[in-house]
Amino acid sequence: MEYDHVREVDPAVADALAGEVERQESTLAMIASENHASEAVLEAQGSALTNKYAEGYPGERYYAGCEYADEVEELAIERAKELWGAEHVNVQPHSGTQANMGVYLAVLDPGDRILSLDLTHGGHLSHGHPANFAGQLFEVEQYEVDPETGYIDYDDLAATAREFDPDIVVSGYSAYPREVEWERVQSAAEAVDAYHLADMAHITGLVAAGVHSDPVSHADFVTGSTHKTIRSGRGGIIMCGEEHADAVDAAVFPGAQGGPLMHNVAGKAVGFEEALTDEFEAYAQQVVDNARALAERFQEHGFSVVSGGTDTHLVLVDLRESHPETTGKDAEEALEDVGIVLNANTVPGETRSAFNPSGIRAGTPALTTRGFDERATEEVADIIYRVVDNYDDTDVKAEAAEEVAALCADFPLYEE
Ligand code: DSN
Numbered sequence: 001m002e003y004d005h006v007r008e009v010d011p012a013v014a015d016a017l018a019g020e021v022e023r024q025e026s027t028l029a030m031i032a033s034e035n036h037a038s039e040a041v042l043e044a045q046g047s048a049l050t051n052k053y054a055e056g057y058p059g060e061r062y063y064a065g066c067e068y069a070d071e072v073e074e075l076a077i078e079r080a081k082e083l084w085g086a087e088h089v090n091v092q093p094h095s096g097t098q099a100n101m102g103v104y105l106a107v108l109d110p111g112d113r114i115l116s117l118d119l120t121h122g123g124h125l126s127h128g129h130p131a132n133f134a135g136q137l138f139e140v141e142q143y144e145v146d147p148e149t150g151y152i153d154y155d156d157l158a159a160t161a162r163e164f165d166p167d168i169v170v171s172g173y174s175a176y177p178r179e180v181e182w183e184r185v186q187s188a189a190e191a192v193d194a195y196h197l198a199d200m201a202h203i204t205g206l207v208a209a210g211v212h213s214d215p216v217s218h219a220d221f222v223t224g225s226t227h228k229t230i231r232s233g234r235g236g237i238i239m240c241g242e243e244h245a246d247a248v249d250a251a252v253f254p255g256a257q258g259g260p261l262m263h264n265v266a267g268k269a270v271g272f273e274e275a276l277t278d279e280f281e282a283y284a285q286q287v288v289d290n291a292r293a294l295a296e297r298f299q300e301h302g303f304s305v306v307s308g309g310t311d312t313h314l315v316l317v318d319l320r321e322s323h324p325e326t327t328g329k330d331a332e333e334a335l336e337d338v339g340i341v342l343n344a345n346t347v348p349g350e351t352r353s354a355f356n357p358s359g360i361r362a363g364t365p366a367l368t369t370r371g372f373d374e375r376a377t378e379e380v381a382d383i384i385y386r387v388v389d390n391y392d393d394t395d396v397k398a399e400a401a402e403e404v405a406a407l408c409a410d411f412p413l414y415e416e
Helices: 004-009 011-026 039-045 065-084 096-107 131-139 155-166 184-193 203-206 242-256 264-275 278-301 327-338 365-371 373-391 394-410
Strands: 088-089 113-117 139-143 168-171 195-199 219-224 235-239 314-318 341-343 359-363
Touching: 004 011, 004 394, 011 341, 065 088, 065 113, 065 203, 065 235, 065 264, 088 131, 088 314, 096 195, 096 235, 096 242, 139 155, 139 359, 155 184, 155 219, 168 184, 168 314, 184 195, 203 219, 203 278, 235 242, 235 278, 278 365, 278 373, 327 341, 327 359, 327 373, 327 394, 365 373
Parallel strands: 113 139, 113 168, 168 195, 195 219
Antiparallel strands: 088 235, 219 235, 314 359, 341 359
């Protein structure tokens, strides 16, 4: 990826773009929400569809010249239906947050009530944090994970729902390592006559491949990101039954968005096609196997892993027990110094701040795309523990950086 055309016009941006490719090649991406899209997906996202306005939906656009936009969007929808088994799919949301906004606008009025998981327990800003539109437009109550087990306390969720009487209950999380019991959230929502939105942003790929249980057959609405474990074009997606199709489509456009980003929709179509293969199923299983290997190795070293392990693509480490003086930011920064890029994260019962919390979150989707198996992932776990345990020791870090460089060379990313 030389970016020759960009370079002719703008060498500074060309250098930054090439630098980013080199950064991704030479570091280990372990931010649980990140992945490495294929060159086919990148090409689609960089296509001439970026020039096209296509307000509306296939066959019903507000502008002329939409025949290829229609074709691409129809393919994305068809493939999404095959991947997740939804009756109705909207592939236009610009992001996972926009997808959630689409659902809220479809069925809620300002002042209505959302019940969702607390952000510090693994929830998401768009589930009703006060700094986000969802927290500003709606009245929000939150449930938590069980402080002892780290698992969602579904009985407590149901009791909170009875007390709060929400209009919508949100499940699906951004830092929760365990399989979600969608049917239990659904019955808690039904018991109070509320809708259930399952936000499977992080686990879209795991659900598509059948390595995580499926929310589509339970929840009224399912939203997701399309660039995380599903590894397609960047953006969001909404799925629902036919009875909500018109409301959802109208909420996305013209309700919340203008013209769809058709180049991203093309990236989604291409990534979905890739995900419909046996190779992708094997990939998704390996993502989970690698995360399990990571969690087990962390525990052997003495890290406290929230919930005692993982069923998904991510592992959440609470540093307070093993390293009470080390913050998540200390760990994040030391690891970045050696080429391992993950994020500091709040943990259940957080005692520090969201900016400098007590944990780290580590994901395996991007490593697995590079070809990492359990053994290579354990090597990474060993490096992570050693660096966090010695986060200001330059000799330890220099040696770790060499090991990371060797792993990156063993598992190259982009061929061109
Ligand atoms: N930023 C994403 C994450 O890391 O979970 C969610 O939006």
